[in-house]
Structures are given as structure tokens and as C-alpha cells.
Amino acid sequence: MRKLILQLHLWVGLTAGAILSVVGITGSVYVFQPELTALLYADLYQSSNQGAKIVDARSIVKTAEKQFDGKVSNIFFPLRELENYIVKIDGKKEFIFYDGATGLYLGEMAKRRGVMEDVLEIHRELTIGEMGSIVTGISSLLLVLVLLSSGLYLWLPYKKKQLKDGLRLKPNASFKRRNYDVHKVFGFYFIIPLFLVSITGVYFAFSEEVQAVVDYVTRTKEPTPDVTKIKSTYRADLPEVTIAQTLDMMDEMYPGYYKRNLIMPKDSADRIYFSVVNTAEVDAGPEYRPQVYIDQYTGKVLYAYEPHTSPAGRQLTRNWFVPIHFGEIGGWLTRILWFFTGLMPAILWVSGIIIWRGRKKKNKRNKVLHRNFSTQ
Structure with missing residues (x-):
């Protein structure tokens, strides 16, 4: 049984691990999206007077419609590190920025969050649209159902005295041993954060299906409308x-x-x-x-x-899944933890490949030795 689980863990990890590495690294960056966007685009995101009262949105609408001779179709209000207004005008592709303190025009940008929109697109869809969303969703599901569960099973020591080795990096170890410890120890300590990030990530890819499961588990009888x-x-x-x-x-x-x-x-x-x-x-x-x-x-x-x-099922997904997925559920502590959690798939994938290649070389040497011994 253990050998079968090891093979399952290996091959799912080698394939899904590549996708999860990309998704994880971009997710780590996106944890600090509000702060990074405000820093990268300070001239558009930061107000001229940060302590001033925010001007009324109605005046922003009047200014924008007069300036661009069109109707405002979207408004994004000052919120979460964005200190200014962002509006969209019918027929105009760019996002238009207005100072939240003065109402003055600041400029335009093709994407609302600039390069951070590209990071989010890679994280969600791998830049290939709906198919990419399906791929990332399935990979996240495999992480939850296969990799984490099989990894925990393989981590469990045969004897109690071996437990300490599974909880720490062995000092003064060789590269091979240190790599093995990194895979085993980091995988164990990050199993809960990885589970939470992944299960909520599945929801963003397959929201209707996950919502149906959550409704069933919480005994929510009222269906969630599309x-x-x-x-x-x-x-x-x-x-x-x-x-x-x-x-x-x-x-x-x-x-x-x-x-x-x-x-x-x-x-x-x-x-x-x-x-x-x-x-x-x-x-x-x-x-x-x-x-x-x-x-x-x-x-x-x-x-x-x-x-x-x-209903309870809807409250669980909509109130909790977003802050859990992006690490905001516990404030700065979980955001920092989630940053490192996002790096774990790449670390576990690379260390897993090194373990796999090392075992392949060992098996190859053993076969050569066995063949040489048989011919003598």
C-alpha cells in the first residue's frame, strides 16, 4: 500500500506541481496586492491629501461625464489602499482616475491595477482563459485530495522515536539529506495553510459545484441563485x-x-x-x-x-473564502504566513524532483551492479 501511495504522490506531484508552483508564486505576490499597487502607481492610487474628506461620488460622475462626453458605466470607490476614484466611461477602454480629496483628474491606465492584473490573470487562468481556470482548479483539487493526504501518510513515522526527525531539519546534513528534510518538514508544517488556500482556490474555479457541496454539508435548502x-x-x-x-x-x-x-x-x-x-x-x-x-x-x-x-452555505463561501484565500483572515500575521505558503508548492516540487532523480540514479546503479554480479 505504501509503495502505491508513494507512486501516486510522486506522479501527481510531478505533473500538478508545475502548475501549483506558478499559481503559488503569483499568489504570494498577490497577497500584498493593495500595498504593491499603491506603491507602483502612487501618482494614481494615492491622494494628494490623505487626511482629507473624500469628495462625493456624484461630483466625480459629473466631472467625468463632462470631460469625456459620455456616461459613467463603472465606479470603484476609495478603498483598501486605493485613496482615489476609478471610473469607466461607455466606449472608453481605459480606467480613469480622480483624486479622492479634490476630485481632480489624475490620469488613465489600461488595466485597473496595472501589472498586478497580469499577476492575477496568471494566478487564476495561466493567461489562457477559461481552460486555464479549469487547469488551476483541478490542480488545487489534486493538492487537497491527493498530495496533502498522501504526503501526510508518507510523513508518518514507523516508530515514535522517528517523530523528531519528521519535525526538524537535521543539522550538518548532506545536500541529499537536507533536501529530503526540506520536502518532508516544510510539507508537514504547511499542510493546514496549503489545505485552506487550495480548497478556497477550488471555489474560484468551480464556484457552482463547490457551493452545491457546501450547501449540502451545511444543510442549506435554499439554492444559491446564478x-x-x-x-x-x-x-x-x-x-x-x-x-x-x-x-x-x-x-x-x-x-x-x-x-x-x-x-x-x-x-x-x-x-x-x-x-x-x-x-x-x-x-x-x-x-x-x-x-x-x-x-x-x-x-x-x-x-x-x-x-x-x-443561508449558512452562502455565508461560508462569501464571507470567509475570500479572506481565507488571500490570507487576510488573521491580519498581517496570516498574510505573511500565506506569502510563504504560496512559495511552498515550488519548494516541494523542486525538492521532490531532486528526490525522484536521486532514487532513479540509485535504482540504475543497483541494476548495473546486479547485472555485473550476475554475469560473474
């Missing part, structure tokens, strides 16, 4: 809800929350979407983020995710 199918019913007799009216709704419905983003309809069948969040900073704990879908003609709420009153 938000991609939420549409407005066209009404020629009614005017469209304006962006100003939507901002009023955000203020009235969630006075104690911080506005996160607002997306206006793309066509006559689309709906208005907005979300708010419980904290403006990168904080510890669950993320309470109400998300609301509104009919663009009647202003009626078509669906609203409420983080405190929604």
Missing part, C-alpha cells in the same frame, strides 16, 4: 434608473458600510449591480460584503446577498 442569469425586464414606458439614484440607494440601504463598486447596465436587458463592504481597510476577520442586483427600469431589487442573514 447571478449571471439575473436580468432586467425591458420597460419602454419607464426611464432608466440613473447612477445618481443608485448612489442614493446605496446610502439608504447600507448607511454603515463603505461603497466598493457600482456597475451600470451594459444593455437594455442588463441589471445594475453594486457592492459595499464592512471595512475600508485591509482588515482581519470575515468580509461582510452585501451585493445587490437592481432592475434598471423599476429600481426593484432583483437579488441581494446579505452577509448576516443569507
